[in-house]
Amino acid sequence: MNVSLNWLATHVDLEGRSPDELDQLLTFAGVEVEGIEVKGVPSDKIVVAQIKEAVPHPNADKLKVTQVDAGEGALRQIVCGAKNYQVGDKVPCCLPGTDLGGFVIGETKMRGVESKGMLAAASEIGLTDAEDGLMILPADAEVGRPLRGMFDTDVLLEVEVTPNRPDLLSHYGMAREMATLLEQPLAQLDIPERSESVSTGVRIEAADACPYYTAVRIRDVEVKDSPAWLRQRLEAIGLRPINNIVDITNFVLHELGQPLHAFDAAKVSGGIVVREAGEGEVFAALDEESYPLEPGDCVISDESGAALALGGVMGGIDSGVTAETREVLLESAYFTPSRIRRTSRRTALMSDSSYRFERGVDPAGVDRASALAVKLILELAGGTAEAATMVAGAAPVVTGEVELDLARLDQLSGGCVAHDEAAALLERLGLESTGGGKWRVPSFRADLQRHIDLVEEIIRVKGLDAVESRLRGTFVPSSEVDHRYDADLRLRERLAGLGFHECQTIKLIADGELADALPLKPLRDGDAIRVSLPLSEDHAVMRPSMSPGLVASAARNLRQGATALRLFEMGRVFRNAGGGKARDLEGETLGILLGGEIQPAGWDRAARAADLHDLKAVVAALVPTCRLQFSPRERDGFALGCDVLAEGQNIGVFAMLSPARARALDATTPLFLVELDLAKLRKLAAVSRDIAELPQFPGSSRDAAMEAPAELANAAIEKVLAKLNEPLLVGYECFDVFRDPSGDKLAADRKSVAYRMHYRAADRTLKSKQVDAAHQGVLDKLSADLGVSFR
Amino acid sequence: MxxxxxxxxxxxxxxxxxxxxxxxxxxxxxxxxxxxxxxxxxxxxxxxxxxxxxxxxxxxxxxxxxxxxxxxxxxxxxxxxxxxxxxxEGIDPTLPARALHHGSLHPLTLIRHQAISILRRMGFALAEGPEIETEFHCFDALNTPADHPARNEKDTFYFDSGKLLRTHTSTVQIRTMETGKPPVRIIAPGSAYRRDEIDATHLSVFNQLEGLYVDADVSLGDLKGTLEYFLHELFGADTEVRFRPHFFPFTEPSFEIDVKLHAKGQQPKWIEVAGCGMVDPAVFEAVNDSRGDLAYDPARVTGFAFGMGLDRLAMIRWGIKDIRLLIENDTRFLRQFA
CATH class of the missing domain: 1.20.1270 (Substrate Binding Domain Of Dnak; Chain:A; Domain 2)
Structure with a gap:
């Protein structure tokens, strides 16, 4: 909301208060000041100058070289491009050094001709343009005089009022607050009391939406432009003057906070009926749009049933005041906040009126605003008002008595507010003590309903500075979430140490990105959770896995020329447990993406592209004490899909992005993904198992070179070895795999796999024969189970 | 011889x-x-x-x-x-280093961890709650009326099920009080969602840190002392902190907190970093209704709550001008946090 300081000053004395001081005052009263704009001539160096001569610029067709008298004795030469003046005119002249909001006028050369200052248009010096070009000043303006003293200045505050304080949404309301805070008197409003009322002419059929409705008939008005003072008031806060009647309703809204509406009485047939909208009713608003209405919307109509206005929100296109209007029906009413909010939100129609009604206007302000508007209309548009105001319903009571519990005030505030001071503060705020600790709340403060609301007011006005800071806290034990957080941080740090960058991606993804998803369990139809009304199709579905975000991040980095892709993200993933019909599940996973160069090129070696074994190594580094297995299981849209098992337990899924998808991303190397179940990973990564004693006796190793069919998976060998009941075998590793596609050294459909087996006994040094015997047993078992031969 | x-x-x-x-x-x-x-x-x-x-x-x-x-x-x-x-011979120690990959933690993780570390030293334990929430936990229990401006499909992501994506981590206040008795002293980092177009200063999914302390005799002094200490630890002991009265449905009195930021080459200015306030009695009443007891009797317990935007804190801390840098994961950006 825009607040004009000149306007405020009609209600409260702000003499000598700087804009910064008022900013501070409002800020600490809970009103956010978002901007301060000083209106009016910005500098004392802008003076009245008379143009004595203007000759064409030798080097520019559109410029003239002028000699002006700025009251300095000598003439001043200024190059100027305007056309609207004549020699002899008096115009504003910005002398060198004039600061026009950061732009400082200097002495310069324009197209080779000296120019010592600037002749200005009104809009260039904080005033309103009356014509294109230079501002032509009155002929009697005194040459050399600063313009600042000749024109009003104003300060415009752009404030954000919190939704609980609709009483501040007007200049009078804001002035009332400032008077309270500054302990200054508030000027009395000069508004006549309403004399008579009749209950005819208006009828309420929707009392829930509009409990109180008034209208005044004013005949023989003359619709014309508003006088300068009124136009200035509106223009000062950024409103466009329209005509005297409309301007008065706008003025009263911003003066008192009560929205009004003026109907052209000629467009109203019979009396006014406040009713609910009918099924299928369409309203043509004055913004020239049509809005379908629903029962629940409140319509102002006439006896014929025609909708004149959408109550409290906007007038109709046909019922408003125009230049031809001779008779006016002036509406002032109270609309129920929740009803206005619902209609305004549903129709997406917002107005200064709906903004105030949906926050709640002062019920006592309805009559007062009407009276002020009638008074102004009679003054500015002539005519006669009907003596009796047409009234239906009654102003609702929205405030009552509230008890202030002083013991609880003391507890909350640490006793920083003396009880008599608290009482004085409430009185300044317009509350009245009714005895027994009870306070009557004025009608404009419907936000004060409970004890705590009064405490809030006292602390707000007193200021939190008065409250003494206290540092103490009850001990509480750490939680499961603490332990998970710590475990996750260790994983994050380990991955960063392994050279991976942690990512953060948006948890809402596009439908199309689901194809990149590698969830722990494949998605079935309906498992992906979709928001009802996405902001865009790019952010429509809750991510079921980390991989779509990681793939998108990889694509972005590839476009930027990244040669190594080492990314991970940890966090929540979402899916429905059963095709959209069961519970929505929130799990936590770790996603890792690896691609590009695993070993960057250096001055002594070539680059090497990452392969799947590199990512396996990373997974192994996260659970270094676990036996890790990758067990192939196809995944739609991916290559080399595998379940990831640690200690035989399924902890996640691995895959390579399909070559086609990688090509689409312009990746020149394969991209590998792994998605791990964080709940399982945390447990496995923790060092919690019993620590093994170090061996006391030396061991020996034996190599086994197996020749096997090329398609025999290493996992098959490991499986046999894992199941062996050979107590002396304490470890093994594969150290060579050889194939010869040419078939020269080995048949092309065969491979040679070399393992090193480690043997050791815990209680003695093994003799060579014992090792040989154990090794032979291992070879026999491999040979028997897998049909491999040994070389 | x-x-x-x-x-x-x-x-x-x-x-x-x-x-x-x-x-x-x-x-x-x-x-x-x-x-x-x-x-x-x-x-x-x-x-x-x-x-x-x-x-x-x-x-x-x-x-x-x-x-x-x-x-x-x-x-x-x-x-x-x-x-x-x-x-x-011939070894040139001035040749460039062999390349190792240097990884990094995301700036958000860094700032979150710093914030959590400070608050844990002050005895706060971590808590969490679901991101797909009910209207009750996101709005009703937090004293936000049914026709509140935030409660509509334009500002909040809803699902066909009637559930929604939580618009703030304050939901964790309710979740925690529903399942535990006072004293409660928790912090809850987590994502929140608002139907905002993504631009230089907005994300539709952002990160918050929520805090709640409920016990007998928790006062405004506790709120002020705790948050002053926290912000001094985070931004430096001589950082100026101010509390501006504000309005939130679920706290009363409510404040927004600014710190005075001294950025290089700029005039010092106040920057909003957090919202806070004393837990509104209506929140305790809603929790009691949900629990079916009087564990949080507003006559016997009081509390304070606070919330801050972690993305925003990261932007302030590192002078990040475009919030989208935090979700684009450009390694040229991330590498600077290695």
């Missing part, structure tokens, strides 16, 4: 002196001192030396052996030293 010894010694020393590599030195050693070497061969002639000369010749032979052995040792050391020197 003496002459022969002299000759062998002279020849041996000359040969050793001329040797240029370890292999030749070993050959020389074998040729001179080996079983068939010249010196042992000569030693065999001792038998024929007259008895009275034996001692003298023996001495000479020993002397020759010692001299030759010493020369061999010396040569061996010299050759090793030369080899060591050669091994280091």
């Amino acid at each position: 003496k002459d022969q010894i002299d000759a062998i010694q002279t020849e041996a020393l000359a040969r050793i002196g001329a040797v240029a590599d370890a292999r030749s030195l070993e050959e020389a050693r074998v040729a001179i001192l080996g079983k068939q070497g010249s010196l042992p061969q000569l030693s065999a002639g001792m038998r024929e030396v007259p008895k009275e000369q034996k001692a003298e010749v023996g001495q000479l032979l020993n002397g020759a052996r010692q001299a030759i052995t010493a020369a061999l040792e010396e040569k061996k050391d010299a050759l090793q030293a030369a080899a060591d020197a050669r091994a280091l």
